[in-house]
Amino acid sequence: MQKQLLVDMDGVLADVYSHLINLEFKETGLKMTHQSLEGKLEEEAFPSFNKLVRSKGFFRTPPVMKDSVEGLNYLNNKYKVLIVSSATEFPNSLNEKQAWLNEHFPFITWKQMIFCGSKDSISGDIMIDDHPKNLSTFNGKRIIFSQLHNVHVADSSYERVSDWKRIMEIL
């Protein structure tokens, strides 16, 4: 039987940092540096975070993470893939997230999508996520996708990957 693989959206499939850096600059003129973002959650690092993530279109328009279309397609042929995204915190993000997935990852069906508030009741064999809060309660193999906020996280129960090429090597 195929193993069940849970794949996060923001910070794994969607390049939320590039999106926030662009939008923060448009909003305030601030040019966020990687140094200023390292080790901080996005809501701590970006002055306009709360406004931006609640603005219409935010979750409809992030760039796709490099190599993620090829990578997810590869995984989708090998595993039972579920896309699991924290979404209910942000009103109106749900439809935008589904439309974004349908546009960029058309091989993912509606049966493979879960939009939730907390991920701790979703079961699977492998989880790929950028947030320790999601990985820490997961019982299967935990893969942390490197993003600026998690660079200082050193938990030996996580296998760290820095890009989708690496995911395709190990899975």
Add this chain to the structure above:
Amino acid sequence: MQKQLLVDMDGVLADVYSHLINLEFKETGLKMTHQSLEGKLEEEAFPSFNKLVRSKGFFRTPPVMKDSVEGLNYLNNKYKVLIVSSATEFPNSLNEKQAWLNEHFPFITWKQMIFCGSKDSISGDIMIDDHPKNLSTFNGKRIIFSQLHNVHVADSSYERVSDWKRIMEIL
């Protein structure tokens, strides 16, 4: 520790039959009888089902199931409640479902909501649902909420309840 209780929306919290009967009559003039609906899935029984569920506002406006506000509030104080709703099949239903929940069940937080395609990866101790397809793969206690489509279902692994008063008696 509180037991985790998964509660379905359509046919448990939302009175989808009343909604469909009203809308089918407006759409085609057909008055659906209970007899014509018994034992059939909604998509088989209502001629306009596919049009209606894809129309704007359908999931924003169903009536609330009798006694469900009192009942869910009771359960929410006693269990770890998660609302688990099949939603991704119907484009644009996600935002409407969340807004409907926020309006009628304001004590349910965004952390307690899961909108998905399939429920077979959501874990919990108890599930209340009207669809055998959701209950049959669930490992905990299975409670079937009587609705016209499931009246002939006789599975001894399900405890049948006909209304929310009964749920409050047994849980």
